[in-house]
Amino acid sequence: MGFRFGPQEVTLLRSDRGRDALASAETFDLTKGSMLADLSALRARYAPFEGALIETVLCRRRAREKLRGADDMLFTDDAVQQATASAVAAHRAGEIAARFPGAVVHDVTCSIGAELVEMAGPEGISRVIGSDLDRVRLSMAQHNCAALASAATLLVADALTPTSTADVVIADPARRSGAGRVFRLDQLTPPLPEILATYAGRPVAVKCSPGLDYRMLRERFGFTGQVQIVSLDGAVREACLWTGRDGEPDRRATVLRTGSDGSTHVYEVTADDADDVPSGEVGEWIIDPDGAVVRAGLVRQYARRHGLWQLDPQIAYLTGDTVPAGERGFRVVETVGVSDKELRKALAAHDCGSLEILVRGLDVDPDRLRKRLKPKGSRPLTLVLTRIGRKGLGFLCEQGVRF
CATH class of the missing domain: 1.10.10 (Arc Repressor Mutant, subunit A)
Incomplete structure (x- = not known):
């Protein structure tokens, strides 16, 4: 605390x-x-x-690594933890500006105003409103948005009481309570089902934990909008629920990568993309798709786009003879069994020293396995452990390279 x-x-x-x-x-x-x-x-x-x-x-x-202008901002510890990374918020602002030119956007849980700072940037957004019940955080938001005084309006208001006719509503329900982190959708503050009901019929973007069970959200609460899973520089940051996007795919993975010059590069995979890919023998490379693609259930669509195939139709690892630009690939050195005896023999044969272990589909603790294997060589390698059908299999690879 x-x-x-x-x-x-x-x-x-x-x-x-x-x-x-x-x-x-x-x-x-x-x-x-x-x-x-x-x-x-x-x-x-x-x-x-x-x-x-x-x-x-x-x-x-x-x-500092999360928010632009952090050295001039005021925060609480909880606000820093929940604040949307600037690159993610800026991308959302750009989407809204492009889809709703001249829009008024209302962040109904604005907290210390980190998202407002980014929302006031795009020329296509005409006005930004922020509201919150926490007067202390709202005062911090006034400080943080001081340079945006002509474009931002701040007020004390309950997120579940509509106080504007804004074209687009943004909400970020708190995922912590006095007892710690909460996971049930109806225990968020304010509860997610109530947010969706309050603004039914209006374009809404609700930021949620990236671990959101969106299938349950559809089945239990009847959500019919779009689920967007967003990652930044390899880390999955959020699941954003969008309403008012009729005719668009029900799932979307948005992958943001920060360039060496500070720019943000973006690619997206959607549920409407073609997904007919085969499963087959391992190729020259193994590719572990970005977490946003995996969480959104769009591995097959991603594979089809890049000419890759699956090792097993139920496992997210992909393989192929090339690695997509910007992705990390592992060049396969040897296919091995998963027993400790077989693994020790293979590691010794390849002079393995430092060992990265990646696991999907098997109940294996990488840290415990590494301690048991005790590699003593000089060559850095990666061990990819997975299941193909009912059989566990390992792929000893060169250390991952990003292309």
Whole structure:
């Protein structure tokens, strides 16, 4: 549980004195080893606000890789954890601007305003509204969106009480309660079924955990919209539920990759793409598709697009003689059994030292297996373990290469 901010702390942090104090606090290490001394020094100068300064600096440091402009923003610890990564939010904003030119967009659970910052960017969005019941977080959002004052309107409002006629509604129900993380859709805050019911008939984007059971959502709650699984730089970030996208595929995987120049490259796979691919013997390479593709159940569509095939129709590993651009491929060195004895023999024969273990379809703990195998050579290799039919099989590969 992070530091609990109140109105006084946020008012101080937004003032000139607060900005100077934060600049001073940023010069401290604020590590486990230095914290007592750092806390004492900051208390001597800024009591009783030393806790707010330390928490803000630590939150900014945690947010730097996730959010653009994090060094000038105000956060709570929970807000940093749930905030949508800037690249993901910017991509969503671009989608909305292209689909609804001139749209007014209302984020009904805006929290500290991280998504509002990105939504106010595209020229195709004419106005941004943010609302929340948490006045402290809303005050932080006012600070974070200060540069967007002409385009952003902020207000205190319940997400389940419509307060605007915005063209598009965005919601991000909290996935944590006082007892910790929650997993049931009706235990989110606000509950997901109630959000969908409140804004029925309007275009809505609801951000959810990437582990969302969207099949159950359709079967139990009657959701008929689109499920978009989004990844960023190899990590699956969210499942976004879209309504008002009639005529579009019911599932979509959106893969975002950050380029060396800071730009974002995008590709998508949808449920409407062709999916007729064979299963067969292993080719020169094994490819583990991006997690967004796997979670969206679009492995076959991805394989068809790139001329790959499956090792087994029920397993997400793909194989082929080339590796798609931007993906990581594992060149197969030898096909092996899965017993410890067979694996040790193969590892020794190939002088294996460091060993990466990837598993699908088998009940194997990679860390425990690696400790049992104890590779002692000098060559880095990857072991891909999977099931083909009912048989476990291993593929010893060269260390993965991204193309």
